Amino acid sequence: MKILIVDDEEMQCRLLGGFLEKQGYTVSIALSGAEALQRFSEHPFQLVLLDHRMPDMPGDEVLRRMKAVNPLVRSMMITAYGSVDTAVTVMKLGADDFLEKPVDLREVLEKIRRIEQSVMIEEEAAGVAEEADRAALPMNIIGESAAMKEVLSLVRRIAPTDWTALIRGETGTGKELIARLIHLLSPRREQPFIEVNCAAIPENLFESELFGHEKGAFTGASSSRKGRFELAKNGSLFLDEVGELPLSLQAKLLRALQEKKISRIGSEKEIPVDVRVLAATNRDLKKRVAEGAFREDLFYRLNVLDLEIPPLRRRKSDIPALVTFFTERYSPRPLPFDADAMTTLVKYAFPGNVRELEHMIQRITTLTRGSVIRAGDLPPEIRFQQATEQGSLAERLEILEREMLLSALEKHGWVQTRAAESLGISERVLRYKMKKQRISKP
Incomplete structure (x- = not known):
């Protein structure tokens, strides 16, 4: 792995660089933000160790410019002003981790090895995904989550x-x-x-x-x-x-x-x-x-x-991509999911995993009349899931009542008399509950 160390304190650079070279890494040093950007444009670096505060340019600005050139570059911010706020700030900028001065060399090595392992997994997973696209598989391999990247990396070695x-x-x-x-x-x-x-x-x-x-x-x-x-x-x-x-x-x-x-x-x-x-x-x-x-x-x-192979509940970040893939595969027309529907899907545990998701998309794309799939188009077991897993008893009952009302209304084409009859309540009570839950015909 090629590492660029950026710090205006030359002694710090030499100490850290010498230590990492003894561990087998290829190290370059830059004593300012401008010099770092110049070196970064001339040579490929997989990891950058950046001082957070430098006279000519702050480390977060250097990182922002580096990310604009290569979004895949890994980075760690080094700061003498460590705090929760600093950690949050550097993570938002895309840094993988941060270190506090004085730097603990063992901690640095441990974090670098963790990043190096992650880079190797991503490279192997990307290679597998690329070859899988060309192979005669019954469906695409979708694995942007860390759990699936680990699986694809193991596949590459096995x-x-x-x-x-x-x-x-x-x-x-x-x-x-x-x-x-x-x-x-x-x-x-x-x-x-x-x-x-x-x-x-x-x-x-x-x-x-x-x-x-x-x-x-x-x-x-x-x-x-x-x-x-x-x-x-x-x-x-x-x-x-x-x-x-x-x-x-x-x-x-x-x-x-x-x-x-x-x-x-x-x-x-x-x-x-x-x-x-x-x-x-x-x-x-x-x-x-x-x-x-x-x-x-x-x-x-x-x-x-x-x-x-991890269950779908442990790779929730793959759900939107899987939904898009199955929708394009089974729907004869463009049929996007709105934000509420997608959020509801991601929250669901999917005990049947990817197969359950696939079959659910087949049903929805076949039965949905509208041009957009909304939360109300999802099966009851998915919509009611929220009511059984979060909030107080009153909140759960309120969510469950809302979902039952919506389900009955949608099933009977929003004819209130029929919906009320199926729920075993009067039409007057139904209208009262609709007003209370702010439910209106779309």
């Missing part, structure tokens, strides 16, 4: 290897998509990607599904058939919901993974198989091992590389 990987995550988080991405970024990308849903295949057919069978091996086996291991030759085999695999079959899968050989049902001939196995589960396999429902040796065989 993909070139040939080790078995276990992808963990709740239902609907996109485990299959990540498995396909690993395959498409691997040296096996030109070979098959074969998927097996371990929860969907009957136990009595599973061995045949994985390993194949010979003609006459069992009733109904009218011809020989290749199993998924053979079909995935030289490619990747994706075992989805592997936590649902019956114990009776786990030993056979373990043997295939260990020996890289299989035998079709009804045959004693061993067939060598060259496949990269990717497994996914929404279950806690360690807990399943403790319960005796999953073999410990198979768990460790699958869990060579571990990747956890």
Whole structure:
């Protein structure tokens, strides 16, 4: 990493610069704001350490001008006047962190390494996203949140290897998509990607599904058939919901993974198989091992590389981009979300994760009559979510009452008599409550 140190105190620059060079960093020094801007325009720096107060130009002005040239540059402000107000000010300007004089060299190194790690993750994630755009994925990879950038960075490192990987995550988080991405970024990308849903295949057919069978091996086996291991030759085999695999079959899968050989049902001939196995589960396999429902040796065989996909509630900053993507994908016409609708969506926990969001957008874009999607167009479970999670009891009840009134009115085309009847109240009471809640027909 190339670092520019900007401080009008030359001794401070030399001390800090010498220390960082011993840690393996490439360091340049500038003794004024003007000199810093000149050096910044001539050389690429990933990180700038800026003195907050300098005679010719304040550090925040230097940072503002640097950000105008390169918005991606990382920075730390150094100040002898440390306070909460100073910290807030420099963070608003786009600084990643701040330091107080006298500078603690160990603290500086720790913060720089943290920023360096973040830069590496972002670069790897950007590279993965760029390649994913060109790949034949069923949908785009949307991951601007720190949690998803970490996932994409791990994908970048996992993909070139040939080790078995276990992808963990709740239902609907996109485990299959990540498995396909690993395959498409691997040296096996030109070979098959074969998927097996371990929860969907009957136990009595599973061995045949994985390993194949010979003609006459069992009733109904009218011809020989290749199993998924053979079909995935030289490619990747994706075992989805592997936590649902019956114990009776786990030993056979373990043997295939260990020996890289299989035998079709009804045959004693061993067939060598060259496949990269990717497994996914929404279950806690360690807990399943403790319960005796999953073999410990198979768990460790699958869990060579571990990747956890965060739930949507831990990557809320991705929701607006996901909403835009799904809306453009499923709506036959431009259909923007207004600010209230988007805010309501971002607050929702999405227990079904990205899949729930996708299906919700499909319903809304199909049923909405207007040209803009408003909060009232969202499903009741999303609008009522606010009433159950925040505020006092009176505030929650008021929000819930408002949402019920709106839902009934919208359902009955704002015909008050019908809305009142569906709510079990009189039309007079309905009008009173509408006035109280300041509800009027749009």
